[in-house]
Amino acid sequence: MDPKLFLAENVLNERRPITYRSLSRALKVHANRAKQYALYIILLGGEDLGLICSYRLLYEFHRNENTKNPGSVHATYVITGLQSSPSTSTAATNGNVKDEDEVMQSSPYLPSSIPNQDSASEPARFMAVMLAREEDLDEAKSTFHSISTIHVYSIQSTILQDLNVLVDVAREVATTHAQDDPLECGKQWGMIQNRNVKRRTGARPPPPAPSKTEPKAAPKVKPEPTIPAKRPLQKESSIKEESKAQPSSANDSDASSKSAKPAPKHEKGSLFSSFAKAKPKAKTTKAPEPVAPPPGEDMVLDDASEEEQEELFPNSGEKSTSEMRERKKEREEKLKQMMEDDDADDEEMPDADEEEPAREPTPVEQPPPPKPTELKEEVTVQGGRRRGKRQVMKKRTMKDEEGFLVTREEATWESFSEDEPAPPKKKPAVNVPKGKGPKPGQGNIMSFFGKK
Amino acid sequence: MTPSEDFGFLRPPSNEEYEETFRNPSNYSPLSTFKLPSGSDRHYKQQYGDMYFLRLAGLKPAVEKIAAEAWDGFSIAGERASYVHRVLDVRQGELCWVTGTVYMDLPLKPNILDDLTKENFTNAPPPRPTYIDPSNPNLTQITLEDASGRVRLSGNFLSSVHLTTGTVIAALGTENADGNFEVIDIKVPELAPQPRRWEKSEATKGTGKEAVKQSGKIAFVSGLGITGTSSDTLALELLTDYLLGYTGFSGNEDNSPSSGASKITRLIIAGDSLGASVITDAASATDSAGKKKPVPKKYGYDASAYNASPITQLDNFLAEILPSIPVTLMPGQSDPANFSLPQQAIHRAMFPQSRAFCAPPPTGEEKSEPGWFDNVTNPWEGEVEGWRLWGCSGQNVDDVLRYLDFSGDDGDAHKGSDDSRARMQVMEAMLRWRIGVPTAPDTIWSYPFQETDPFIIESCPHLFFTGNQPSFKTAVIDGDISLRLDGGDTEMTDSDETSIPRVRLLSIPRFKDTGELILVDSETLEVEVIRFGVFAGQEEKK
Secondary structure, eight states, X not given: OOHHHHHIIIIIISOOOEEHXXXXXXXXXXXXXXXXXXXXXXXXXXXXXXXXXXXXXXXXXXXXXXXXXXXXXXXXXXXXXXXXXXXXXXXXXXXXXXXXXXXXXSOOOOOOOOOOSSSEEOOOEEEEEEEEEGGGHHHHHHTEEEEEEEEEEEEXXXXXXXXXXXXXXXXXXXXXXXXXXXXXXXXXXXXXBOTTOOOOSSSOOOOOOOGGGOOSSOTTTTTTTSSTTHHHHHHHHHHHHHHHHSTGGGGGXXXXXXXXXXXXXXXXXXXHHHHHHHOHHHHHHHTTOOSSOOHHHHHHHHHHHHHHHHHHHHHHHHOOOHHHHHHHHHHHHHHHHHHHHTTTOGGGHXXXXXXXXXXXSOSTTOOOOOXXXXXXXXXXXXXXXXXXXXXXXXXXXXXXXXXXXXXXXXXXXXXXXXXOOOOOTTHHHHTTTTOSOOOTTTOOHHHHHSOO | OOOOSOOSSSSOOOOOOOOOOBOOOOOEEEEOTTOOOOGGGOOOOSOTHHHHHHHHHHHHHHHHHHHHHHHTTOEETTEEOEEOSSGGGOOBTOXXXXXXXXXXXXXXXXXHHHHHHXXXXXXXXXXXXXXXXXXXXXXXXXXXXXXXXXXXXESGGGGGSOOOTTOEEEEEEEEOTTSOEEEEEEEOOOSOOOOOTTHHHHHHHSOOGGGOOSOOEEEEEBOOOBOSSGGGOHHHHHHHHHHHTSSOOOOSSOOOTHHHHTTEEEEEEESOOBOHHHHHHHHHHHHHHHHSOOXXXXXXXXXXXXXXXXXXXXXXXXXXXXXXXXXXXXXXXXXXXXXXXXXXXXXXXXXXXXXXXXXXXXXTTSOOOOOSEEEOOBSEEEEETTEEEEEEOSHHHHHHHHHOOOHHHHOSSOSSSOOHHHHHHHHHHHHHHTBSSTTHHHHSOBOOOSSOOTTBOOSOOSEEEEEEESSOEEEEEESSTGGGGGTOTHHHHHSTTOOSOEEXXXXXXXXXXXXXXXXXXXXXOOEEEEEEEEOOOHHHHO
């Protein structure tokens, strides 16, 4: 991009501060050149006319800008150099300084060297890197003993009240140019290169983060598994739909639908496909489902079912008596009910499916009457919010008569209210047999999988 | 306005190609002195007594050697000083010398028994600026103990020396009628033998001085104090720019600002990278969250209870400089690591971006190379550019200062406000005591070591640094000063070619307060300071 355009756009039109580094990144030029561009813009006078030939356009543009509109561009500078003694230090005494420890090259600076009877203190070179506004430049320069460099740090259209806004510019740069690998672009930017840098390439990509923390260190690896957790789930859901599309054939070992028999350990299936065998009737209601159910729901269903499936299939395949069918039917409905009651709590599920196998040893003794410790919940839905009371286990620590600390878990009731989750699209179809009314005592998915 | 002088950048943009600058290589081999066993091998049930036992056993030979040289044949009024093996064997009226560990009882020192009896043991005791009670110096009791027993030290001599709990000394004196040991003189172990430069890397790789010809610089910074708000990071931006070579001091030979910074071979961050207040805020936030009703348990991090911004900013900072410069990161008091010393490395999971530069996770027994981004312990010992470094994030010095009263013997203007000299003295004393964290199991929380006391400084470093100090200060100490007493430099001469130990002390200021980066020349160990800051001009004054 033309630097002139870029600067005009950003500084004059959008009134954003531009630092030499953001310019360098945006234009992909060396930082030093970016400083020069930036500086050129703020040069108001014409004393360097002879030098501007190469950048006449740029120069004239800004000269015009400044003559038309004096003070439209402000700058901050970075001054580097040897600084005179810090204001806190008292008069320097050189008497106790050991000669061999002298660093003192061209620096006349002496800190307040406090003599140590047993250790020699020494003056060190105090150099400084200081950021100053254009307006304060002279004053800032006067604090230096000798100046090594001055360069533009940023230009902006107003005088900065608070220089800290420049930090935000830098962070923005980091965000917008996150995909540039510093190892490759560093040369372009003028970064000090290092031949020995060791970076692991096989590292797992960082977890998806808000754009601000977008990793720029591992841009190469990022694209593939950005959301490692999501990937399998989506696959599953597509499989699920597949199996839903041909509900009756699932039983007959259709190759495309993944019945559990061929590879129960590897194939992941949905809860519903497992019931497909036992209960084709329910399937038919599901067949016309929308293709893309809300993702949150997907996660719930899939996560919950995937462990269970492995347990269920071998058994149910062998001895599916009519009794069992009844049980399973019951159970399916209950499960569905629970899951839908609670599909907002999708984040709970990853934990729940770990516990599940332990809780459900065999499908036969499966009916889910809540365990004695299970927590109850009463829910009513009103005006888009769920309100109710639920029983929670609370830890209470108290001192008993003998002065010991005792921690007890007690079930207490507490009321809650939370947003009613938007009804998923398939809800009407699924819930036809039962209706959606809350069933006291049934418990939600949390209490079902919750801690025991 | 127009800057009138030409500082190299007041020129029209040219088409000249900028030369690439390459950073000098870093020669680095950390020691795992302070690495704790991981996982189930780390136990906290042991008694701390073992540490004192080990410390005394480790330092007794050294201090007795020095004491024997000094006091053999020493006599007062015809009575020769005799050596007593155990503290309990001291006989009243006999002039003798004995070795033991100092224990100091101070009026304001936190006492676990007090806390227990008052039943406020659930709260950590509030940090105290000092343990001594200046208005009542008599409450300070100094005792000398070993495995056999304990004797109380007394005498005017004690007021002229600085001692803390945990130091091993030899004391010359006699037991008086009160049963106290009247001290005439004490000896400390003095500086440990100092390895030659490049000793470790020569031993391991056979590479030595030849490997690194260019002189470089080692950069130290501590107390970055990142809080995640924008106010604290402008100096950090300037630091980043400098380290990456975008800003800097043009050498005389060329105008590239990166020529200076390219000499920096390594950045060592000595603790407290995160702002202290953030940690406490987060802690109190989680406290209150705990009292609230347990909202449905959420996995992953909860933004309401945990502010990830500081560590994210630190990660950003590291990820930005790591492509150019290797970093050694020590945890500090306010960092997300364990609190008790030795603090273990901040886990790399905290640095989603920077961790690509970490060493690969250890696989089995083999010892992996140190990572480009090396998370190390606090305290930490290692060899950088051939020099032996020993550093701590500042807890050691801070705590020892709570035992000591320096206001008496300076007498001059700077007391309280500027105790940098006292801090230097404490650092020197630690080297002479050969204990890097003398107060460790007593008033600094510490892992209960069983087999070894890693806080003993076995080999004297060339560079001894302490992070998070109020101000920058440096000094050089030599090993021979107090040894000259007896003319007995035998210890020095018989250790081959090792001349007198010479240590550079470095007190690294908090970057957040001072904006100072410390550069140490890798050949001469000379020190430079670079201060990063913002000129508070008229806008702020308005």
